[in-house]
Amino acid sequence: MHSEKKNETVSLHVTDLGRHGEGIGKTADGYTLFVPGTVPGDEVEALILKAGKTFGYGKLRQIRKASPDRVVPVCPCADSCGGCQLQFMKYEAQLAWKQKKVRDDLIRIGGIQEPPLEPISGMQKKLRYRNKAQFPVGTGKDGKPVAGFYAGHSHRIVPCSDCQLGAKENATVIRVILEWMQEFHIPAYDEQTGNGLVRHVLIRKGTATGEILVCLVINSTAPEKDNRNPGYSQKRRKKKKAEGLRTEWKNELIRRLTEADSFFEEGSFLTGLTINYNPENTNVILGKRTECIWGKPYLLDRLTSEKYGFSVTYQISSQSFYQVNHEQTQKIYEKVLDLAELTGTETVLDLYCGIGTISLYLARRAAHVIGVEIVPQAIEDARKNAELNDIQHAEFFTGRAEKVVPELVRQKNIHADVVVVDPPRKGCDPELLQTILQISPEKIIYVSCDPATLSRDIKYLTENGYRLAYAKPYDQFGMTVHVETVCLLTRIK
Numbered sequence: 001m002h003s004e005k006k007n008e009t010v011s012l013h014v015t016d017l018g019r020h021g022e023g024i025g026k027t028a029d030g031y032t033l034f035v036p037g038t039v040p041g042d043e044v045e046a047l048i049l050k051a052g053k054t055f056g057y058g059k060l061r062q063i064r065k066a067s068p069d070r071v072v073p074v075c076p077c078a079d080s081c082g083g084c085q086l087q088f089m090k091y092e093a094q095l096a097w098k099q100k101k102v103r104d105d106l107i108r109i110g111g112i113q114e115p116p117l118e119p120i121s122g123m124q125k126k127l128r129y130r131n132k133a134q135f136p137v138g139t140g141k142d143g144k145p146v147a148g149f150y151a152g153h154s155h156r157i158v159p160c161s162d163c164q165l166g167a168k169e170n171a172t173v174i175r176v177i178l179e180w181m182q183e184f185h186i187p188a189y190d191e192q193t194g195n196g197l198v199r200h201v202l203i204r205k206g207t208a209t210g211e212i213l214v215c216l217v218i219n220s221t222a223p224e225k226d227n228r229n230p231g232y233s234q235k236r237r238k239k240k241k242a243e244g245l246r247t248e249w250k251n252e253l254i255r256r257l258t259e260a261d262s263f264f265e266e267g268s269f270l271t272g273l274t275i276n277y278n279p280e281n282t283n284v285i286l287g288k289r290t291e292c293i294w295g296k297p298y299l300l301d302r303l304t305s306e307k308y309g310f311s312v313t314y315q316i317s318s319q320s321f322y323q324v325n326h327e328q329t330q331k332i333y334e335k336v337l338d339l340a341e342l343t344g345t346e347t348v349l350d351l352y353c354g355i356g357t358i359s360l361y362l363a364r365r366a367a368h369v370i371g372v373e374i375v376p377q378a379i380e381d382a383r384k385n386a387e388l389n390d391i392q393h394a395e396f397f398t399g400r401a402e403k404v405v406p407e408l409v410r411q412k413n414i415h416a417d418v419v420v421v422d423p424p425r426k427g428c429d430p431e432l433l434q435t436i437l438q439i440s441p442e443k444i445i446y447v448s449c450d451p452a453t454l455s456r457d458i459k460y461l462t463e464n465g466y467r468l469a470y471a472k473p474y475d476q477f478g479m480t481v482h483v484e485t486v487c488l489l490t491r492i493k
């Protein structure tokens with residue numbers, strides 16, 4: 001029985017990190033406390049915020065002896081912003097923790113006693129690696145518009161326009177947009193009331209091309225129909241959502257952002273400005289409709305495989321998924337190609353294919369590639385990308401992979417030598433895994449951004465005729481708790 005109570009300050013020796021990057025320590029009498037912002041090896045004092053029977057949650061009060069793995073975070077917002085859970089840790093220690101996380105999950109959840117795990121691949125460029133930023137916009141205490149990031153586990157905006165993981169140009173774009181909003185009294189969206197106009201700013205940069213696409217997400221159903229003010233009066237607020245942006249506001253934003261180009265890094269330039277309409281009271285950032293008000297509705301980027309001696313150019317729209325770390329993505333896709341060992345005669349399925357990124361790598365070495373993806377805009381991009389790269393033997397289908405693939409098996413009797421899956425964090429749908437077993441490819445290559453769901457799916461596949469032959473973690477998301485893993489499963493003959 002432990003005597004620790006809420007609001008008590010206790011001394012703690014931190015020995016591990018939890019799934020969300022919070023330090024885990026024990027008090028002198030063995031009580032376990034989770035304390036964000038602490039690092040294994042730290043001796044700290046923590047305030048108990050929540051005390052359960054066997055463990056509790058605390059807040060860091062004071063570091064009595066710093067861990068040798070502790071470093072001073074580069075970002076001034078690291079304490080308050082929820083994005084970089086590991087910026088307090090030496091990069092090598094972050095990598096070691098991620099390697100252990102993947103290994104532990106493969107053993108504990110995947111039931112693989114001796115995982116064939118290669119050492120994690122670390123990033124050369126540890127900051128400014130993200131090619132995409134999503135800034136929520138709100139109203140500060142002084143009534144002025146602010147943009148930044150959400151504090152951990154909340155929707156409180158921590159003002160920050162220059163995230164150290166993102167492109168340098170983000171700060172300029174955000175400054176211009178906030179000044180524009182302030183000058184023209186354009187209200188930020190308020191999640192509580194559902195009023196206001198500007199919800200988010202999305203900025204994407206093509207690392208290889210320097211192209212920058214800005215997308216302003218607004219709380220409105222349709223492009224502007226007239227010149228009335230967006231719902232300022234309480235009366236009108238109750239009746240309807242804020243209306244769209246006035247034409248003169250759009251024109252002014254275009255003028256300011258195109259002129260801001262001159263502050264961008266050499267070689268970087270604005271390629272398009274889009275408005276996304278999201279009138280829903282929801283956490284989902286993007287609405288269904290996007291309008292391009294200047295330039296192109298997409299940006300171009302290029303990925304290169306030095307080993308295989310080719311580059312692939314991709315068109316990426318605001319609503320399409322694209323891996324955020326250019327350097328690591330190139331390594332991961334090259335590894336997929338290595339593991340596939342294609343000879344030019346094979347049929348390959350690329351499931352959860354996004355804009356056809358992996359599909360078009362595989363198409364360089366396969367006879368036929370079939371991609372399946374749920375987002376229609378991404379499939380439009382994928383088809384365009386096949387054209388752009390002069391690839392005729394890749395075809396793409398829109399829909400849920402777990403519905404489309406069984407249909408393709410039923411109607412077209414498709415077969416595949418290699419199946420690649422790259423699902424979102426929740427992993428593969430069970431129906432899809434069953435269909436893959438039915439297709440019975442020689443190889444399944446699993447690209448995953450969540451070791452827990454990856455391990456769950458590996459358990460199912462290894463219990464049903466496959467063997468985990470290879471696994472390698474990649475650090476795609478330095479300073480955060482996230483880790484990417486590439487696995488090869490081979491059919492047991």
Ligand SMILES: C[S@@+](CC[C@H](N)C(=O)[O-])C[C@H]1O[C@@H](n2cnc3c(N)ncnc32)[C@H](O)[C@@H]1O
Pocket residue numbers: 320321322323351352353354355356357358372373374375378399400401402422423424449
């Ligand atoms: C992690 S991304 C991978 C995309 C692509 N392979 C890449 O590397 O860029 C996962 C993709 O799965 C798509 N997706 C999510 N659920 C899906 C489903 N049930 N069926 C098909 N695609 C889905 C998402 O829209 C997203 O494009």
